[in-house]
């Protein structure tokens with residue numbers, strides 16, 4: 001019976017309070033990294049949850065010119081597509097003060113998964129590791145990043161010794177083909193947050209963290225490998241209208 005991995009859990013009264021707190025914390029970690037290393041790297045997830053947090057973070061007065069923003073994962077669609085995570089980040093995070101940040105997306109123009117992964121891996125080759133801050137989301141199937149439970153290459157995606165930085169993902173439940181940062185990049189982040197909203201996701205998360213989980217959900221696999229105990233940011237509302 002494997003005991004649950006260590007993590008923090010911060011519950012907020014609503015999505016706005018969560019967004020403000022998470023933005024403040026992430027900005028603090030980026031500011032500290034810029035102060036000590038002269039630069040900082042943030043990797044964020046897409047989906048429907050983070051827009052409110054992104055808008056809050058975009059207003060934080062840090063030295064965004066020294067911050068690189070990248071994606072934890074991407075749908076293999078152009079940045080003009082509604083489902084593009086790059087589009088979401090450009091519209092809600094890379095604005096206001098954060099407009100000055102450097103953005104390294106995972107879409108490179110090809111929808112061929114293997115070629116796209118190679119190109120994204122090369123784009124991130126000079127990205128200093130470990131990442132200073134990573135913000136994950138989670139689906140109701142316990143996936144995080146694009147580590148979908150039905151992914152054809154899930155073992156490779158969750159390999160703690162993976163050498164690649166970006167891998168392609170094909171999973172029936174994912175919708176379109178994906179690209180995702182590999183587990184080592186995510187798990188070794190100096191600050192790792194999981195941003196989830198709604199009772200259903202809290203239940204899924206808590207079940208995934210219960211001891212004795214025979215086949216751990218991807219979110220648990222990440223938490224078990226995290227070099228710094230992650231922090232969960234949770235609010236009860238699932239209001240998707242940011």
Ligand SMILES: O=C(O)[C@H](O)[C@@H](O)[C@H](O)[C@H](O)COP(=O)(O)O
Nearest residue numbers: 045046047048049137138139145
């Ligand atoms: O590209 C993506 O979809 C994300 O990176 C993914 O990991 C997301 O965080 C979860 O699927 C939750 O998505 P929602 O916020 O839409 O529930």
